[in-house]
Amino acid sequence: MKKLLLSISLICGFAQATPQISNATVRLPLPGKTVSAGYFSIDNPANDNVKLLNATSPQFESIELHNHINVDGMLRMVKVDEFEVPARTTIHLQPGGYHLMLFRPKSPLTPTSDIEIQLTWSDGSKTKVKPTITEIPKK
Numbered sequence: 001m002k003k004l005l006l007s008i009s010l011i012c013g014f015a016q017a018t019p020q021i022s023n024a025t026v027r028l029p030l031p032g033k034t035v036s037a038g039y040f041s042i043d044n045p046a047n048d049n050v051k052l053l054n055a056t057s058p059q060f061e062s063i064e065l066h067n068h069i070n071v072d073g074m075l076r077m078v079k080v081d082e083f084e085v086p087a088r089t090t091i092h093l094q095p096g097g098y099h100l101m102l103f104r105p106k107s108p109l110t111p112t113s114d115i116e117i118q119l120t121w122s123d124g125s126k127t128k129v130k131p132t133i134t135e136i137p138k139k
């Protein structure tokens, strides 16, 4: 009986129901600045919507969830309370859209900095992410 239950849960994908993070990166701050942007993709394999409610890191004093909105033709950055990820959908944090804003690293950020970000979801689960540190691409 135990075996049967296990295979049913595998078929239903329970093991994969938590949001999956990929391509996580944090940008090096501009010279003289202490604020960084963070980007990644969130895949929600579940049959219910999930919301990212919060991000924290031992290496930063604070992290906010941000979005860009269009105000009279100008892109403006605003703080939001959550990122909603619809069921069976992948959303991408990227320049000009959703992103994390990471404030005041506790030690200066370098390309080899070891950073961990903990994400808290609306279903109560948490995910740990180890982003790579990359330079802001030159235009």
Ligand SMILES: [Cu+2]
Binding pocket: 066, 067, 077, 078, 099, 100, 101
């Ligand atoms: Cu921002």
